[in-house]
Amino acid sequence: MDDIAKAEQMWDRFDVEAGRSVSWLGLRAVNDDIWGSFSPDPNPVFWVAQLLRERGLSNELVGAALVCGDMQSERPFFEHPTQVSFSEVHGFDLSQESLNKYVPDGVTWHPHKVDCNVLELPQNAFDLVVVSHGAHHVMQIDRFFEQARSSLKPGGLIYIYEWIGPEYLHVPRKNRFAATLLLLALFPSRRVRRTHLDKTKGLRWIMDAADPNVDPSEACNSLQLHRAFSDRFTSISSYFHGALTYPMFEGIGQNMDESRSWVRRRLRWAIAIERFLTAHRWVHPLFVVAVAEPILRD
Incomplete structure (x- = not known):
């Protein structure tokens, strides 16, 4: 079985909802930081819609979602946004x-x-392209973003939210060290640090990397992702994050009772x-969220 077939088999069987239920992104404090830093509106969907409208794009828009999976993170951008309306999404x-x-x-x-390594998109076809937690599965990342760039209509935008850390979701050593010490200092209880897989985050372990034998596509060329994106798009806004909060809280987000003031404070x-x-570049950001416009070619 080749790598693409392995990846297809894995994602055909993977329980995405189970992963979402324990995600670090389920924490309100984390979300407030991300969206407050990225967007003037606490809901980035509304802000992206506003940007499209300011560019004269408002009705009967056509969107594209790339490496979209089940569309759960992409669908809000296309279904009933308040300031624009989409008629089609690919x-x-x-x-x-x-x-x-x-x-x-x-x-x-x-x-x-x-x-999506061999993706061919029509030129000048889409008003908005959304790439959410998917492009890091693409090895041919330059080709991928070049297709996305050429597919946008005049005034069109791209929104991405992607892993930009090392390949196969490896957390850098300096990130692991800082995240481990901080987690133990702030949340010493083993019960709080126990994941949904009954493993306890601490000095001996904090985060597994992906197994390329199970899914060879997982973060297969991720260190080139932001460079490939920046070569073809100019960011209107971007936010780099997740260096510590991802290894600290992924898998234990459900254990954090944010109704308690001391939990929110920590x-x-x-x-x-x-x-x-x-x-200060003492740790490597692991994720980027960005909205951008294409760099025009002569």
Whole structure:
């Protein structure tokens, strides 16, 4: 079985909802930091819609979602946004099972089962391209973003939210060291640090890397992702984050009771320390969220 077939098989079978239920992104404090730093609106969907409208794009828009899976993180951009309206959305993904899970609401849905390493998009076809937690599965990342760039109509935008850390989701040693010490200092309880897989984050372990034998596509060329993106797009806004909060809280987000003031306070401390260390380049950011316009070619 080749690498693409392995990746397809894995994502056809993977329980995405189980992963989402324990995600670090389920923490309100983390979300408030990300969206407050990235967007003037606490809901980035509204802000992206506003940017499109300011560019004269408002009605009967056509969107694309690349490496879109089941569309759960992409769909808000296309279904009933407040300031613009989409009539069609095209989704591109390797997994037919994932594409089949999406039930569109208010838009005409065009699913395309395709290996996004060899993606060919029509030129000047889309008003908005959304790439959310998918491009890091693409090895041919320059080709991928070049296709995305050429597919945008005049005034069109791209939104990405992607892993930009090392390949196969390896957390850098300096990130692991800082995240481990901070987690133990802020949340010493083993119960809080125990993951949904019954493993306890601490000195001996904090985060597994992906197994390339299971999914060879997982973060297969991720260190080149932001460079390939920046070569073809100019960011309107971007936010680099996740250096500590991802290894600290992924898999234990469900254990954090944010109704308790001391939990909220310690989460804010963790985020503040991450921002400080990232700004001074003492740790490597693991994620980027960005909205951008294409660089025009002569």
